[in-house]
Amino acid sequence: MGSKDYYKILNVSKTAKKDEIKKSYRRLARKYHPDVSKEKDAETRFKEVNEAYDILSDKKKRAQYDQEGSAWNNQQNYQSSYAGTSGFGRDGFSQGQNSGFGDIFESMFGGAQQSHRPRKRKPSPPSAQTTALYLDLEEVYEGVKKTIRLPSGANVDVKIPKGIEEDKKIRLRGKASNGGDLYLKIKLNKHPVFTVEGKDIYLNLLLSPWEAALGESVKVKTLSGSIKLRIPAGAYTGQKMRLRGKGLSGVVTGDQYVVINIMTPPVNNDADKMMYEKMKSHFKWSPRKD
Numbered sequence: 001m002g003s004k005d006y007y008k009i010l011n012v013s014k015t016a017k018k019d020e021i022k023k024s025y026r027r028l029a030r031k032y033h034p035d036v037s038k039e040k041d042a043e044t045r046f047k048e049v050n051e052a053y054d055i056l057s058d059k060k061k062r063a064q065y066d067q068e069g070s071a072w073n074n075q076q077n078y079q080s081s082y083a084g085t086s087g088f089g090r091d092g093f094s095q096g097q098n099s100g101f102g103d104i105f106e107s108m109f110g111g112a113q114q115s116h117r118p119r120k121r122k123p124s125p126p127s128a129q130t131t132a133l134y135l136d137l138e139e140v141y142e143g144v145k146k147t148i149r150l151p152s153g154a155n156v157d158v159k160i161p162k163g164i165e166e167d168k169k170i171r172l173r174g175k176a177s178n179g180g181d182l183y184l185k186i187k188l189n190k191h192p193v194f195t196v197e198g199k200d201i202y203l204n205l206l207l208s209p210w211e212a213a214l215g216e217s218v219k220v221k222t223l224s225g226s227i228k229l230r231i232p233a234g235a236y237t238g239q240k241m242r243l244r245g246k247g248l249s250g251v252v253t254g255d256q257y258v259v260i261n262i263m264t265p266p267v268n269n270d271a272d273k274m275m276y277e278k279m280k281s282h283f284k285w286s287p288r289k290d
Helices: 006-010 018-032 042-056 059-071 074-080 101-109 137-142 209-214 270-283
Strands: 129-135 144-149 155-160 169-172 182-188 194-197 200-207 216-220 227-231 240-243 256-262
Touching: 006 018, 006 042, 018 042, 042 059, 129 137, 129 144, 137 144, 137 182, 155 169, 200 209, 200 216, 209 216, 209 256, 227 240
Parallel strands: 129 182, 200 256
Antiparallel strands: 144 155, 169 182, 194 200, 216 227, 240 256
């Protein structure tokens, strides 16, 4: 079959279909491409693989090759098939319009056959930075405009939206020290009266035993001002009273929960002690079931 066995070079059988030949070629071309291969004879093997694929992928050339067998002059036939073209480039591919190799290598190496110069990478955008912004609960409830000192030393006015939740972030484009975006992560200062869970706020309300037992109207604080709250008779520690819409604003406005805690008066003298003794004798009651 002449000086070269193209079937052997592509590692396919003589009855191999076109798709099988193409698949084997792609694998070997990738293996021996001079730009990526570490094989010592990569360039020579690469050109042989291209030569074999040029013959076996062309129906007429393959038929002629199979017919002539040992009479096949591979050098003459291979070169004459490219008459009128500009020949091979550095990578071993024909530069002619009908070479057929361009599309294959475009998919494997992204057009590596056109240029061996490394592609210039676009510079990565500056990374974003995050800093904590501490606010009072009243500021979050009302919404405020704050003057923030940036890492660069400049000042910028930032609008704090009403009802923003803790750990949410406000984005300042291009305000980081490296030119990237700066994120202000909202943190709440500890409040002396309220605690916060999402959009809801909580207030502990201390009651005397008689206020809890008999019921009473007491003044309680909210973020919008104090109100009178009617405590029902028989209130107990841990009981929650809901004030609708008194939490943080948003798509869904939160509520305020008043959590009842009953406190007993201290025993400061004998009279106080006698009062407790009288209560004990009168009620004959225990909060425990056992």
